[in-house]
Amino acid sequence: MTRVVIVGGGPAGSVAALVLAGRGIAVTVVESRAAPERKVGECVPPSVTPLLRHLGCEDLMERTGHLRSLGNRFVWGSSRPGDRPFLTGAQGDGWHVDRAVLEADLAARAQAAGATWESGRRIVRCERAGDRWRVTCRDSRVLDADIVADATGRTAFVARRLGATRVRYDRLVGACAFLYSATPDTDTYTLVEAVPEGWWYSAVLADGLLAVAFMTDGDLLDRRAWRSLLERTDATWARVRHHSYTVTGAVRVAPADTSRLDTIAGEGWLALGDAAAAYDPLSSYGVGSAMGSGFYGGNAIADLLAGRPEAREAYLTIMQNAYCAFLDQQLDHYARERRWPHAVFWARRRP
Ligand SMILES: Cc1cc2nc3c(=O)[nH]c(=O)nc-3n(C[C@H](O)[C@H](O)[C@H](O)COP(=O)(O)OP(=O)(O)OC[C@H]3O[C@@H](n4cnc5c(N)ncnc54)[C@H](O)[C@@H]3O)c2cc1C
Numbered sequence: 001m002t003r004v005v006i007v008g009g010g011p012a013g014s015v016a017a018l019v020l021a022g023r024g025i026a027v028t029v030v031e032s033r034a035a036p037e038r039k040v041g042e043c044v045p046p047s048v049t050p051l052l053r054h055l056g057c058e059d060l061m062e063r064t065g066h067l068r069s070l071g072n073r074f075v076w077g078s079s080r081p082g083d084r085p086f087l088t089g090a091q092g093d094g095w096h097v098d099r100a101v102l103e104a105d106l107a108a109r110a111q112a113a114g115a116t117w118e119s120g121r122r123i124v125r126c127e128r129a130g131d132r133w134r135v136t137c138r139d140s141r142v143l144d145a146d147i148v149a150d151a152t153g154r155t156a157f158v159a160r161r162l163g164a165t166r167v168r169y170d171r172l173v174g175a176c177a178f179l180y181s182a183t184p185d186t187d188t189y190t191l192v193e194a195v196p197e198g199w200w201y202s203a204v205l206a207d208g209l210l211a212v213a214f215m216t217d218g219d220l221l222d223r224r225a226w227r228s229l230l231e232r233t234d235a236t237w238a239r240v241r242h243h244s245y246t247v248t249g250a251v252r253v254a255p256a257d258t259s260r261l262d263t264i265a266g267e268g269w270l271a272l273g274d275a276a277a278a279y280d281p282l283s284s285y286g287v288g289s290a291m292g293s294g295f296y297g298g299n300a301i302a303d304l305l306a307g308r309p310e311a312r313e314a315y316l317t318i319m320q321n322a323y324c325a326f327l328d329q330q331l332d333h334y335a336r337e338r339r340w341p342h343a344v345f346w347a348r349r350r351p
Pocket residue numbers: 007008009010011012013030031032033039040041042043044121122123124151152153154155157173174175176213254255256272273274275279281284285286287288290
């Protein structure tokens with residue numbers, strides 16, 4: 001009998017499942033996608049390595065599909081690019097990952113540890129039945145559990161149905177595309193370039209595609225202007241033009257706001273990863289922090305089931321401290337760009 005249902009099989013849900021299964025707890029992950037797909041959010045900094053090592057998953061990054069990244073290059077605060085190589089840190093290189101490969105691998109590790117995985121099932125209802133949960137999928141499958149974990153990403157599908165609301169700090173969105181070139185760039189630095197309307201990032205992937213995203217506020221975005229804005233950038237356009245990159249597929253817009261739930265955990269449930277707290281991609285913090293939250297959240301659930309209620313408070317404190325530290329860093333980073341004090345995007349981010 002399943003004791004824990006995790007809704008969502010992204011980095012947060014899969015790491016929580018791996019932890020719970022490793023602690024001998026019957027856990028089922030319900031994921032709406034039939035198979036992992038390529039998601040945006042490819043740049044994973046070296047800070048994720050210690051957790052992967054601790055989980056016995058460090059080898060996953062050596063798999064085909066991921067590319068070692070040597071650092072970040074910022075055109076930020078000045079038109080002169082500044083390099084921040086990972087070389088200077090103690091944790092080795094970062095990665096430009098294929099999210100579909102990474103998520104399939106993490107799911108496989110969780111299943112190998114004993115977790116049950118139900119793909120292609122969307123949860124549509126979650127209600128209390130005595131002191132247990134009754135979780136209903138769109139195809140009418142019903143699961144019972146002692147604890148439900150919401151790992152549904154920014155939508156926080158379960159937590160919002162249980163009464164939690166999302167607190168948003170900004171309206172950031174990413175307009176993202178994959179670009180193809182017959183002679184792709186070999187520079188593995190992630191390029192981040194500030195412009196009056198927001199900022200761009202671009203990252204070469206292992207298959208040679210270039211992931212390019214324009215980050216701005218949702219109300220300031222004109223999708224049709226994506227290409228003309230790209231051409232007005234300096235370093236990003238030079239990279240695209242030099243390698244004759246062309247856009248493959250559509251430019252997709254995804255919410256990328258810094259936001260959190262007002263309530264991250266309640267009686268018999270807790271939220272993990274982006275569902276609990278989501279970060280501006282400027283930090284490349286999302287995947288690592290989702291995995292970290294899956295790790296701490298998974299252990300908290302195991303402890304709660306073992307009759308240790310203090311685990312909930314400990315989890316909340318860890319999440320809250322991480323979020324506060326991030327908000328300070330974010331403020332500091334945006335404050336370093338002072339070239340366009342009257343541009344709406346930057347005026348909104350002034351301390
Ligand atoms: C434009 C953009 C750029 C980004 N760039 C980076 C980056 O460079 N580096 C980085 O680290 N992070 C980046 N991120 C953030 C990163 O993608 C997220 O932080 C990360 O995916 C969060 O993982 P998660 O497991 O919490 O949620 P998700 O990855 O969103 O996974 C949630 C899962 O829940 C499933 N689900 C949702 N609802 C249901 C339901 N009702 N029933 C069943 N399943 C459901 C979904 O199918 C999904 O697979 C970026 C994000 C954006 C928007």
